[in-house]
Amino acid sequence: MHHHIFESELVHLERVIACAPQKPFPPTYWRDRVEHLKKSPQAPMFRNRIARLVRLVAEMKG
Template identity: 85%
Template structure:
């Protein structure tokens, strides 16, 4: 994933996961999106932000 696209995806997820329980997508959808980021070559540079997203997604109730 290109660095700019990776950063855009990360910022988007950081914004929407906070209100995800109010959205029509199940927690598994958000978990899959975060897992996809973990597999990107850029992931090591963003490991703290990705870990935070993983914790937030883990706290979602579906």
């Protein structure tokens, strides 16, 4: 994933997951999106931000 696209996706997920309701997307949807980021070559540079997203998703009920 290109660095700019990766950063945009990360920023988007940080904004949305912080206040994500249960609907229309279940926690599994967000978990899959974050897992996709974790597999990217850029992930090591952003590991703290990704870890925060993982924690936020884990706190969601579902």
